[in-house]
Amino acid sequence: MEHTKPSYYITTPIYYVNAKPHLGTAYCTILADVQARFRRACGCDVKFLTGMDEHGEKVAEAAEKNGFDSPQAWCDSMEPAFADLWRTLEISNDDFIRTTQPRHIAGVQKFLQVLLDRGYIYKGAYDGWYCRPDETYFTDTQVRHHEEDRRAAGEEPADPEHPLCPDCDRPLERIKEESWFFKLSEFQQPLLDFYEAHPDFIQPETRRNEVLSFVKGGLKDLSISRSTFDWGVPFPFDEKHVAYVWVDALINYITALGYGSDDESEFHRRWPAQVHVVGKDIIRFHCVIWPALLMAAGLPLPERVFVHGFLTVRNEETGKIEKMSKSRGNAIAPEEVIDLLGVEAYRYYFMTDVAHGTDAPISWGRMRQVYNADLANSWGNLVSRTLNMSVKYFDGCAPVRPADFDAPSPVRDACAGVFERYAAAMEQMDYGAAAGEVFAIVSAANHYIEDSAPWALAKDPEKADELARVIWSLIEVIRIAAELYEPFMPCISAEVRRRLSLSTEPSTDLAAACVWGGLAGGEPVEKGDPLFPRLVD
Template identity: 45%
Template sequence: MTSSSGKQRYYITTPIYYVNDKPHIGHAYTTLACDVLARFKRLDGYETHFLTGTDEHGQKVEKSAEKAGVDPQTFTDQVSQNFRDLTAGFGFSQDDFIRTTEERHKKACQALWKRLEEKGFIYLGGYEGWYAVRDEAFYTETELVEGPNGQKLAPTGAEVEWVEEPSYFFKLSAFTEKLLEHYETNPDFIGPSSRRNEVISFVKGGLRDLSISRTTFKWGVPVPGNDEHIMYVWLDALTNYMTAVGYPDVESGIYQKFWPADLHMVGKDILRFHAVYWPAFLMAADLPLPKRVFAHGWWTNEGQKISKSLGNVIDPFALKDEFGLDQVRYFMLREVPFGNDGDYSRHQMIQRINSDLANDIGNLSQRVLSMIFKNCDAQIPTPGAYTEADQALLQQAEALLPALRDHFDRQSFHKGLEQVWDVISAANRYVDEQAPWGLKKTDPERMKTVLYVLADVIRQIAILVQPVMPESMDRMLSQMGVDPEKRSFADIGLSLQSGYALEKPVGVFPRFVEEEA
């Protein structure tokens, strides 16, 4: 969609994170992927809105606050701050941070409820069934699994309790065919394809009406007209994506500009809520549906499932402090095909830092700029006529932007980075083949052309990799004298400015050396 400013627009969201615990690697991973896409779209000329935030209602929060000996609002204020600290510590570039305890959100939720009620999709009944407080989800008898002591558990392993209470219901059963038709006509609505197949299979199994209110606790958004009932936490939580762009004021500029969202990024455990319940709520309210929901996988730690009981929870701040922020950002998006489960391995982290970053791009940049500093009067040289080899390398670099657009729009970050590294490898081979150190004596003008070509390829790569490693690429571009105002994707076609006086180059990616025990 194009905004009134004439720019294309892009709206991307993380799930809002549940505030009953502190942030871990999974939270950092999801927000990082969204941050990279938001930065990519901004550099590509899009007017971008990037949302993250915290989900602060529900029985689980009420119980956690009670356990901590504080009221729910004080508890959520404290824990929500931990997630703000994560966004600051990782340099995430969100445009808004939403909390579901904000007044704007309460107003949006109640407006959506009234709209669903007016359209006849909400009715009052009674709920009897299994409920998992940990998941904030209802489960049918057939979905339950047997625990190690014979107890009934949710398919996620969470404990369930039998609940009997009056409840409002949403007529989810009315949307089976409409949802299947939507998936059919919009094949990119759910990604990756393996997850799409799971959702279609679930919906084909038939949808039951959904309990959307609770009366056994009070920490939530009151149902309009009946404050004995609190809105089901997922109806409340999902509405945040519209709250942040001005709903219920659908005439507002921000709503008109950014709704529907282009991408909801979620973990695979909450895909059903985003790909079944959320579009059904929106269809019922006659509101536009998001364009895409993408579910990524989970991390393990050195091959083991991550859990507090095993004591192997990965603290993203500890990773950043040990390895460096950009190094962690690169590893998380390069190591695992996004959408699959992935394993955090310390060995692999160090391998990526030393091989991909220090040896490949770091060494290429340092070698080339050092040769220019030493052999070209410390100035970016003026090139002569290009040979076929020069043109081949430059064309390979120029082909990166359309390829990256394609990969990133499909959330295939690892493939995009692989393609960038193919060009880095080609540039390293070109250095060895052209041997500019030998040309200094035999053909100094040719040497200048070779070094110029290499520096320009490095410039293009650094501009494109900015979304993934913003600080490092900023340093790399600054060393070459690339104007901070000329680092967008629209500037890739410009040539590197000859005559810029270099400072003595400093390596951007140091090798990681393990301290001796």
């Protein structure tokens, strides 16, 4: 099959199945979904991947704790929790990978064999610190530096037998076991050279600086197998060992494309990925270990890793602001927010009011404020008022496009260049700025209503043409805004287009769809119920 559209491959991390998805999990997934929808609207052949990370010690422990006969049975029970939530949140993923699927296992085993054949892994013994909750290894130097930082901040010294994890501040344990090692130390300079040659590889800039500092501090060889339990992908050349869960997980980005299968055509067409969307807690895995593994295997590196911050909540006991996570037990269920805002406003709030590169506190009050100001009072109000006037003054139809539709006017001028400004922000995954461009034309239209006073024009038969031009112009702004809001609020945008007697399918040429004058008019319009009923306390 010949593919004429440019490929755009975007991924989320695959999510751990030790508990149900929470608000932070959904946040990352919607971040990727908005970009995937935008790229489809721009005519790309998109593959959007998400999935579940099902191996590792933590999963086996969760299965036993919850009374399941096997880790696989536990993973199977968790799949609906993720799949159902993604459907509820209108996630448009094209694939959903599970690391227990045969396609993934075959690809991981091929990758490990390639590393062995190319001389980048060797057998040894691991003796070091291990964070069981995060399944992460740490060197003595990392642990010592973290303790020094804690003491400098005035915190109580940790137990030397169980120092605290540099990532999550929970006790570490010392483990000793036979292991296969990856020669990560050989890739310190190649990685630094790559970062210099590709300054946009890690975004935002603050995260790039963090990775540079880490790599410049020195890299040590990485333990990539476990031999004390068997819930994982067996090494093809040493079945006493299973792949370290993080190595196993990272390889999903290529196994989902058919790497290791009999048909690797999709892999060759789509790899490297355009962007991995990840949280800042897994930046080392995606920006250091994964690129090094790909270099070792002789494969291209992804074009970009976009790193978002944490959603945070206040600990009621300590008063501290903490990362929201399943393992901390402080996660908010997405269903709670959906109950307040509805799905579309949920997506809008987290994508437009939360700065994606930094940590962001969650505030119920702020959610209400954004909903009422942006959606109920502005966007929803514009649609309701305009369509009501169109129905009232033009016998239930939109006015026909006037001959001088392209003449300068406040709303026509506001829409000039809006796609270019919006697209530039979307390219950087600056969704707040992108949505701000749409909000600007919506606001211009609301001001235009007040300034032009259509209700007054309707009283003067000699102003009929002017009234038609005003209402047509307002509907044209609504049409363009619905196109641009589609990645954020797909169902509302489809509903707005339906009320305008337009196709409910999203555009595949967004630039053309945003050109002023696209509305022919003359078709029936429908006011309908309020898109966003105002929230009251």
